[in-house]
Amino acid sequence: MKNIGILITDPEDWTTKSLIETASHNRINPIPINLADAEVTIGTNITYHAGDINLQDLDAIIVRDAGGGNGEGIIFRFDILRQLENFGIPVINSPTSIQNAANKYHATYLLAEANIPVPPTKGVQNIESAMNALESFEDAIIKPVFGYKGMGISRIKNAQLINPDGNLDDTPAREFVSRMMNERKMLYIQKYIANPGRDIRAFVVGDEVIGAIYRKAEKGWLNNLSQGGNTEKCKLEKEQEEICIRACEKMGAEYAGVDLIEGKGGNMVLEVNATPSGAGIYRTWGINPAEKIIDYLMERL
Numbered sequence: 001m002k003n004i005g006i007l008i009t010d011p012e013d014w015t016t017k018s019l020i021e022t023a024s025h026n027r028i029n030p031i032p033i034n035l036a037d038a039e040v041t042i043g044t045n046i047t048y049h050a051g052d053i054n055l056q057d058l059d060a061i062i063v064r065d066a067g068g069g070n071g072e073g074i075i076f077r078f079d080i081l082r083q084l085e086n087f088g089i090p091v092i093n094s095p096t097s098i099q100n101a102a103n104k105y106h107a108t109y110l111l112a113e114a115n116i117p118v119p120p121t122k123g124v125q126n127i128e129s130a131m132n133a134l135e136s137f138e139d140a141i142i143k144p145v146f147g148y149k150g151m152g153i154s155r156i157k158n159a160q161l162i163n164p165d166g167n168l169d170d171t172p173a174r175e176f177v178s179r180m181m182n183e184r185k186m187l188y189i190q191k192y193i194a195n196p197g198r199d200i201r202a203f204v205v206g207d208e209v210i211g212a213i214y215r216k217a218e219k220g221w222l223n224n225l226s227q228g229g230n231t232e233k234c235k236l237e238k239e240q241e242e243i244c245i246r247a248c249e250k251m252g253a254e255y256a257g258v259d260l261i262e263g264k265g266g267n268m269v270l271e272v273n274a275t276p277s278g279a280g281i282y283r284t285w286g287i288n289p290a291e292k293i294i295d296y297l298m299e300r301l
Helices: 014-024 072-086 095-102 104-113 127-137 173-184 238-251 279-285 289-300
Strands: 002-007 028-033 038-042 046-050 060-063 121-124 139-143 154-157 160-162 187-191 199-205 208-216 230-234 255-263 266-273
Touching: 002 014, 014 028, 014 279, 014 289, 038 072, 046 072, 060 072, 060 289, 072 095, 095 104, 095 238, 095 266, 104 121, 104 187, 104 238, 104 266, 121 127, 127 139, 127 173, 127 187, 154 173, 160 173, 173 187, 199 238, 199 279, 199 289, 208 238, 208 279, 208 289, 230 279, 238 255, 238 266, 255 289
Parallel strands: 002 028, 002 060
Antiparallel strands: 038 046, 121 187, 139 154, 139 187, 154 160, 199 208, 199 255, 208 230, 255 266
16 A cells, blocks of 8 residues: 655645545545654754654655745745755655745746746836836736735726726825735736636646636625635636746746636636645635546556
C-alpha cells in the first residue's frame, strides 16, 4: 500500500476531504500533513518530520495547501518540498509550479512568453506610473500579486472606484492608489476585459480538461465563488481547452484551475491556480477532481 502525504491546513476543506476519501478507496494510505508542523534536522544525516511522520518515508505528496504567508515560514516549507523532490519523492504540484502560479505578475509573464493570450498588464512602482496605466486602460483591475479567493481585487473605471458589488465608491482614485502603493510597494494592473458577465474556471489534470464551469457574480463584477459567485455548466470549445492545457503546462503544474475570460478579442487567461478547489466542478457537474488526481498520480508512480 502506498503512503501518500496530503498537505493540508483546513481538515474541513471539501477538496482535502475528497482527496483523503478517494485515496482510501483506492488502497492508498492517505496521510494528512500540515507543513507548519514540519521540522528539519541537519547533521551527519538530514531528517524531515512533521510530528511523528517521517516525510522521507512517503511514496508521494499531493499539495492541497502548503500554508499562506510571504515570510520565512512559507519559504522554509517550499524549501522542504524541493528537498523532498531531490530525494526522489514525487510532489504534485511541484513547489516551483505552485510558486509560478501564485505570483500573478510572474504567471502573466510566463503565459505571455508562451503566446498564451492575457489581458494587457502593467507592473509599476510609483503613483504616477499607476495613474498613467489607469488612464490608458480606462477601465482597469488592480490585483494583489499574491492574492487568493478574489480578495483585495479593485476596479477603477475612468478614475471612479467601483466596488465588487457594482456600487460606486467615493474614495478618490489617486488617494486609493496611493494607499495601495504604500501597502504593496508595487501595483499589478490589468485592463478590465468586457465580458458576458461571467468567467470560466476549467480544471486540468495532466493533458486533459476534466470539466469547466461558468462563474457568475450574483451582483457586480467579481465572479469568484468564494465572493458569492454562482456556477453553471460550461462546455469548452477546442481552442479554449488547448489554451487551458497550455497554461497549466507553462506553470509546470500537473493539475490546475485555469480562469478564462471571453472578451471581444477572444479568450484570455486571467489566472492559473496550482492548488485549486474541486468543489465547484463537483457540485456543478458531479465530476470529482480528486479521483482524476489520484488516478494520475498512481499512473505516474
